[in-house]
Amino acid sequence: MTRRGVRRRRRGALLLAGAATTLALAAPAIAGDGTFAPVPGGGGEIAVGPGPYAPVVADLDGDGHQDLAVANGLNDTVSVTMGDGSGELASPSTVPTGSAPYPLAVGDLNEDGHQDLVSGDIGADTVSVLLGDGTGSFGTAMTHAVGDIPISVALADLDGDRHQDLLTADYGAGTVTVRRGTGLGGFATGSTWATGSGPFAIVVGDFNADEVLDAATADAFGDTVSVLIGDGTGGFAAPVSTGVGLEPRALALADLDGDGDQTWSAPTMARTRSRCSGATGTAASPS
Numbered sequence: 001m002t003r004r005g006v007r008r009r010r011r012g013a014l015l016l017a018g019a020a021t022t023l024a025l026a027a028p029a030i031a032g033d034g035t036f037a038p039v040p041g042g043g044g045e046i047a048v049g050p051g052p053y054a055p056v057v058a059d060l061d062g063d064g065h066q067d068l069a070v071a072n073g074l075n076d077t078v079s080v081t082m083g084d085g086s087g088e089l090a091s092p093s094t095v096p097t098g099s100a101p102y103p104l105a106v107g108d109l110n111e112d113g114h115q116d117l118v119s120g121d122i123g124a125d126t127v128s129v130l131l132g133d134g135t136g137s138f139g140t141a142m143t144h145a146v147g148d149i150p151i152s153v154a155l156a157d158l159d160g161d162r163h164q165d166l167l168t169a170d171y172g173a174g175t176v177t178v179r180r181g182t183g184l185g186g187f188a189t190g191s192t193w194a195t196g197s198g199p200f201a202i203v204v205g206d207f208n209a210d211e212v213l214d215a216a217t218a219d220a221f222g223d224t225v226s227v228l229i230g231d232g233t234g235g236f237a238a239p240v241s242t243g244v245g246l247e248p249r250a251l252a253l254a255d256l257d258g259d260g261d262q263t264w265s266a267p268t269m270a271r272t273r274s275r276c277s278g279a280t281g282t283a284a285s286p287s
């Protein structure tokens with residue numbers, strides 16, 4: 001079996017049902033009441049490629065209206081669609097990526113003022129950088145090696161040089177790969193840092209309030225959330241892991257109580273949610 005075949009089988013067991021080719025859209029039914037209804041006109045769905053996963057919302061063409069991009073894991077493309085500000089989205093365009101893109105991140109990697117996209121290509125252990133031209137079009141993918149099965153990607157300036165750096169959660173390797181950005185759309189050579197087992201999601205925040213960015217991963221095999229305290233140069237201390245419920249696959253950060261500390265929250269397969277905050281990075285017991 002080919003390497004890609006192995007990945008497809010593994011992915012089929014690990015991820016969502018793969019063959020969907022539409023994204024469902026919804027908008028607040030009544031402003032402010034917390035409920036949602038399908039966006040009118042278009043049936044509340046938009047056609048994209050097969051295996052859409054983890055859409056991102058950003059103003060990709062700089063017109064002040066939010067747009068949408070999603071990686072299509074089963075046909076090696078990203079679909080990009082521009083919003084008109086009323087909830088309507090234009091017909092998507094597609095851009096090729098590396099093999100089996102699933103996660104997607106948005107940021108300005110070459111510092112031209114236009115948003116760019118980065119996909120994590122789990123069939124090739126690469127990321128694909130798609131540079132935006134500011135009109136909603138994206139250039140040919142530039143691929144960069146990362147760790148085994150980069151199922152989550154993030155962009156942040158870890159070393160304070162004002163260039164966006166890349167982080168991937170390497171599900172198969174149990175690592176985070178960091179590649180420091182050049183500011184020109186490329187990256188320096190990568191370095192890897194241990195996480196818990198099977199990191200499935202990664203977020204970046206300052207957990208110990210030292211004004212240096214840290215990272216956290218939801219570790220699907222280890223049933224943990226791991227906090228990696230940053231050293232300000234793109235490196236991390238050994239992970240501090242906290243047990244959560246079964247197979248956490250997502251992670252969110254917020255200052256829920258307004259005390260300035262970042263709180264992470266991780267839904268699990270056991271239908272529980274663990275959350276934790278702490279200025280030390282070691283965190284209290286989840287609740």
Ligand SMILES: [Ca+2]
Binds near residue numbers: 066
């Ligand atoms: Ca826009």
Ligand SMILES: [Ca+2]
Binds near residue numbers: 112116
């Ligand atoms: Ca750019």
Ligand SMILES: [Ca+2]
Binds near residue numbers: 157158160162180181
């Ligand atoms: Ca940087």
Ligand SMILES: [Ca+2]
Binds near residue numbers: 207208210212213229
């Ligand atoms: Ca920190």
